[in-house]
Each structure stands twice: as structure tokens, then as C-alpha cells.
Amino acid sequence: RSVTDFPKPTGDAFANYGRFFASAANIRVLSNTFWVAGLSTVVCLALGYPYAYLMNIVRPRVAGLLLIAVLLPFWSSLLVRTYAWEVILRDTGIINSFLLGARIIDEPIPLIRTTLGVMLGMSQILLPFMVLPIYTVMRRIDPEYTRAAANLGASPFAAFRRVFLPLSLPGVIAGSLLVFVLALGFYITPALLGSPKDTMISQFIASAVQQRLDWGIGSTMAVILMGLTFVVLFVASRFIRLRDAFGSLEEG
Numbered sequence: 112r113s114v115t116d117f118p119k120p121t122g123d124a125f126a127n128y129g130r131f132f133a134s135a136a137n138i139r140v141l142s143n144t145f146w147v148a149g150l151s152t153v154v155c156l157a158l159g160y161p162y163a164y165l166m167n168i169v170r171p172r173v174a175g176l177l178l179i180a181v182l183l184p185f186w187s188s189l190l191v192r193t194y195a196w197e198v199i200l201r202d203t204g205i206i207n208s209f210l211l212g213a214r215i216i217d218e219p220i221p222l223i224r225t226t227l228g229v230m231l232g233m234s235q236i237l238l239p240f241m242v243l244p245i246y247t248v249m250r251r252i253d254p255e256y257t258r259a260a261a262n263l264g265a266s267p268f269a270a271f272r273r274v275f276l277p278l279s280l281p282g283v284i285a286g287s288l289l290v291f292v293l294a295l296g297f298y299i300t301p302a303l304l305g306s307p308k309d310t311m312i313s314q315f316i317a318s319a320v321q322q323r324l325d326w327g328i329g330s331t332m333a334v335i336l337m338g339l340t341f342v343v344l345f346v347a348s349r350f351i352r353l354r355d356a357f358g359s360l361e362e363g
Contacts, residue, residue: 127331137315141335144311147229147301148294152241154234155290159241160283166242167249178246181239189236193300196232197223200304228304233297240293241286248282288347292340312336 131137162181166174184192199205202219210216222228252275260270298313305311312332319329 127327128335130328131331131335137332140310140312140315141339143309144295144313144336145339147226147233147297147309147311148291150226150230151233151237151294152287152291154230155238155241156283156287158234159238159286160245160279162238163242163245163249163282166246181242184236184239190299192236193232193303196228196235196300197303200228200231223304224306226305226309229301229309232300232304233294236300237290237293240289244286244289245279245282248285249279252278284347288344291343295336295340 162177166177169177200222201207202221202223204222206222207216207219211219222231256274256278257270260274261267265273296313297311298317301309301311302314313336316329316332316336319325319332
């Protein structure tokens with residue numbers, strides 16, 4: 112059999128779903144996929160919101176340089192960036208070499224083949240997809256709103272928390288959903304930087320199709336992942352209006 116040979120469907124078309132959910136390993140990988148995607152979203156939001164806010168308050172020329180810095184990773188392929196992280200995170204990489212040279216640690220810290228390594232690699236790749244939606248929405252916020260709050264006696268922090276932050280939430284929601292959905296389908300980064308316990312469902316799909324030539328279970332896992340992604344978007348739409356979140360990006 113060849114990987115390009117599509118076997119004819121036989122038996123119950125829904126049997127593969129039973130096979131998938133009957134395996135504890137499959138359930139563990141599926142839950143790990145959502146866990147890693149959620150962590151990546153949180154890390155990107157924690158880094159991306161302050162960065163977007165900085166871009167919004169500095170001079171246009173500086174903001175342009177910061178924007179170039181965000182877009183710079185797109186000039187190289189995802190595979191190249193992931194290999195770069197592998198070099199940085201290895202025991203003889205830049206981080207461990209610096210810590211060892213500064214005598215901060217006595218032996219290398221395991222950074223590669225860990226969940227932390229996967230988080231660093233995925234967050235760096237996905238960060239622009241968080242920064243750009245937030246920055247686009249922030250640019251549309253009239254500065255007079257925060258000035259008016261200050262004139263009414265609000266402290267800078269109170270003006271930010273009660274005026275600016277709520278107005279920037281559409282960008283936060285759009286960026287978070289975008290990063291989360293993209294993270295669900297990551298393959299190269301967790302494969303190169305993670306350990307077997309960090310396996311994501313996209314790796315299982317590739318293994319089923321390319322190694323076991325099991326197109327049935329591979330397509331089943333792909334459909335399950337796509338279906339759960341739609342569930343996430345549906346649940347999000349019950350709390351916020353997706354048109355408002357993503358529509359603000361079109362207006363920006």
C-alpha cells in the first residue's frame with residue numbers, strides 16, 4: 112500500500128469514532144492539545160497586550176519599528192524558527208551557556224523536550240497574531256476618553272482599567288481566539304521541542320496517515336479536532352459577539 116492509495120470505506124463509518132474515544136492515549140493527547148493551546152494563548156496575551164499598548168503610546172516612528180520587530184519572524188519559515196529554538200534551548204545552547212558561565216546554575220537546565228520549550232517556541236511564533244489584532248483596536252480608541260476620565264479625577268491606572276481596557280477587549284478576544292485556534296493545529300514545534308508527553312493531536316494524525324496508513328482514524332481525529340474548534344467558537348459566541356470582535360479589525 113502507498114500513502115497515496117485511498118482505501119475504500121468498509122463497515123460502520125462511525126466505528127472509528129468509537130476506536131478513538133475508547134483509547135485513553137487518544138483522550139490524553141486531545142486534552143493535552145487543548146491544554147497547550149490554552150497555555151500558549153495565555154502567554155501570548157501576557158506578552159502581546161503590553162507590547163501592543165507600548166506601540167500605541169509611543170511616537171509613530173517608534174511604533175513602526177516595533178511593528179517591524181513583530182513582523183520580522185515572518186521573514187523566515189516556521190521550521191527554521193523552530194530549529195533556532197532547538198539550538199537556543201539545548202543543554203549547550205545560549206541560555207544554559209550563559210547561566211553556567213555566570214555560575215547561576217551548576218548543571219544545564221532541561222529546557223528542550225519539555226512543555227516549557229514547547230511554550231516558548233509556540234508563543235514566539237504565535238505572538239504576532241495576538242499583537243496585531245489588539246494594536247488595531249487600540250488605534251481606534253479615542254485618546255479623549257482617557258483624558259476625560261483623568262479630568263474627572265480618575266488616576267492613570269483607574270482610567271486605563273475602567274476606560275481603555277474595556278474598549279480594547281474586542282482586540283483581546285479576536286487575538287485570543289485566533290491564537291488558540293492556530294495553536295490547536297501545531298505540528299512541527301511540539302514535534303521538535305517537546306517530549307512524548309507533549310504530543311499534540313496533529314502529530315497523532317500525521318502518524319496515523321503516514322506511518323500506519325490508517326486513513327480512517329486519521330480523518331476521524333481531524334474531524335474531531337475541527338468539530339471541537341467549532342464548539343469553542345460557538346461557546347465564545349454565547350458570551351461575546353464575534354462580529355464585534357473581528358468586525359473591529361476590518362474597520363481598523
